[in-house]
Amino acid sequence: MFDLVYPAQETGLAWWPVVVVVATLIVLNVVNNRVAPQTHYLLWSFGGSVLLIAMGLLDGNSWTDMGLGWGYLLPGFVWAAASIGLITAVYLIGSAFRRTRTAFHDERMSDLSGVGSCSRPSWRCLSARCCSRRSPSGPSCCRC
Numbered sequence: 001m002f003d004l005v006y007p008a009q010e011t012g013l014a015w016w017p018v019v020v021v022v023a024t025l026i027v028l029n030v031v032n033n034r035v036a037p038q039t040h041y042l043l044w045s046f047g048g049s050v051l052l053i054a055m056g057l058l059d060g061n062s063w064t065d066m067g068l069g070w071g072y073l074l075p076g077f078v079w080a081a082a083s084i085g086l087i088t089a090v091y092l093i094g095s096a097f098r099r100t101r102t103a104f105h106d107e108r109m110s111d112l113s114g115v116g117s118c119s120r121p122s123w124r125c126l127s128a129r130c131c132s133r134r135s136p137s138g139p140s141c142c143r144c
Contacts, residue, residue, distance in 0.1 A: 005072075007065065017059050024052065 028048040036044050056066045063069050094100045 017055075021052065021055060024048070024055070 028044065028051075032041060032044050032048075053066070053068075064071065091104060095104045
């Protein structure tokens with residue numbers, strides 16, 4: 001089920017497709033992180049994925065050559081589940097200790113909170129008894 005699959009090594013292939021793919025990845029990374037981090041980030045990410053797949057198909061690769069064939073679906077799910085579990089465990093363990101908790105605090109994500117701009121978002125901020133004033137869109141910012 002988990003056989004190592006790798007393409008046959010051929011000599012004398014052109015280097016320009018690799019250079020174009022790496023240059024495209026660099027441009028997409030700069031656009032996503034510098035130009036469009038607040039607006040259209042998801043659109044640029046999706047467009048970049050479609051562009052890279054199109055470049056692979058136009059270069060003569062098949063879906064299986066690019067690792068997107070049906071035979072890779074189950075092993076991909078297993079790797080995804082293992083990766084998600086490992087990263088979740090690292091975050092949970094790292095945020096459980098007071099010394100490492102600050103390493104997981106990211107101010108850039110405070111705008112994405114569903115509660116608003118609470119200084120310390122918690123489940124209590126969602127309850128009406130915690131907030132002194134309410135707005136039409138739900139509880140206003142509270143210092144819980």
